[in-house]
Amino acid sequence: MAFVSSFSPSVGTSANTFYGEPNFAASLSSSTAFLGKPLAFISPSVFSGKNSNAAKRLVVYSKKLSGLEQAMRIRRQRELGPFVPDKKRPPLRRGKVSQRLPVPDHIQKPPYVATNILPEISKEIQIHxxxxxxxxxxxxxxxxxxxxxxxxxxxxxxTTNEIDKAVHQMIIEAGAYPSPLGYGGFPKSVCTSVNECMCHGIPDSRQLQDGDIINIDVTVYLNGYHGDTSKTFFCGNVSDKVKRLVKVTEECMHKGIAACRDGALLRKIGKKISEHADKFGYGVVDRFVGHGVGTVFHSEPLIFHHRNDGTGFMVEGQTFTIEPILTLGSTDCITWEDNWTTLTADGSMAAQFEHTILITKTGAEILTKV
Structure with missing residues (x-):
C-alpha cells in the first residue's frame, strides 16, 4: 500500500539524511502526508547554521533535476501528443461504500486499529x-x-465491494487481519484502483466494465508482521495500448528489484524504473512511494520510483516494498473528498505493481511471489 511522500519527491533522500545533513522534512507531519494534503511551510531558519550548505545544494540539485524532468516531459508530450480521453469510457465515479466488515476477536490486530488514527511513518529501519x-x-x-x-x-x-468481501473472508479464515481496515480510517480490507485511479481506491458498488483495468492492493497482518503486494488485472477485452502500459509497469517493478542488494544505493531503484518507463514514453508517478514494511505497516526508508539523488543504501535483512505507478498521460493527480482515492488529473489510465522484498548479500528475495 503506497503512501504520499512527506517531502519533495525531487529529493530522494535516505530515511534520516538530507545530503549528509539532518532531514529537515522529518519534522513534517507524516500523517498529513499520507492523505496527500499540502506540505507544511518550512521556515527559512531551518537552513541556518550548519544546514546552510545543504540548502545551497538543494537549490543547485533542484535546478538540475527540474531541468531534466522538464526535458523528459517535453519529450513525452512530443512522442505521445496530447492525451485524448476515451469517449467510450466514462470517468470513474464514486459508488456506494458499504459498512466496515467485522473481524473476529481472536485475530491479532495491529496497534493502529484501536485508535483509528493515521499513524506517523515509523523511522525504524526494519531489519530482521x-x-x-x-x-x-x-x-x-x-x-x-x-x-x-x-x-x-x-x-x-x-463490484469492487464483492472483491473486498471475498478478500476479507479469505484473510480472516487464515487467522490474519486485513491491514488496510481501519488504517487511518480506511473503511475496507483491500484497495481497488480502477482505470485512472492511481491508488488507494475504496471498494464500492461500482460494477467492473469490459475493458477496465484494476489494481488490487492486498496487505495482511499475520503473527505480528505485514505482507504487502499488489497487481493490475485485466477485466474482459482490454485495448492493446492499455495492455502495454500494464506490461511495462510490471517490467519496471522487476527492473527496480534487480537493482537491489546489500550495500546498493536506494536511488538505483528509481533510476532503473525511470529508464525503462522512458523507453515507452510513460510517466512515473513521483507522489507515491514504496516503504519499509514488517512489524510496522509503513516505515522508512522511503522508496522513490523516479530519478532522485538520495544517499541511502540497502542493508541485508531489510524488507521494503517497490510499487511503481505508471500513467499513459499526466502524472499529476487529484484526490477525492474521501482523502484516499487518487486519480490522474487528466483521466489517463494508470497501472501499478508491488512486491515486498528482502535484501540479501547478493540480491533481493521477492517475498510476495506466488
Missing part, C-alpha cells in the same frame, strides 16, 4: 533476524495467495 524473516515469509506468502485469488474474481459486472 532469522525468526523475523520466517514470519515475514509467512505473511507475504499469504498476501500473495489472497491477491491471486482476488484476481480470479475480476470480470465484467462484479
Amino acid at each position: 533476524d532469522a525468526e523475523g524473516i520466517s514470519k515475514m515469509r509467512a505473511a507475504c506468502e499469504l498476501a500473495a495467495r489472497v491477491l491471486e485469488y482476488a484476481g480470479t474474481l475480476v470480470r465484467p459486472s462484479v
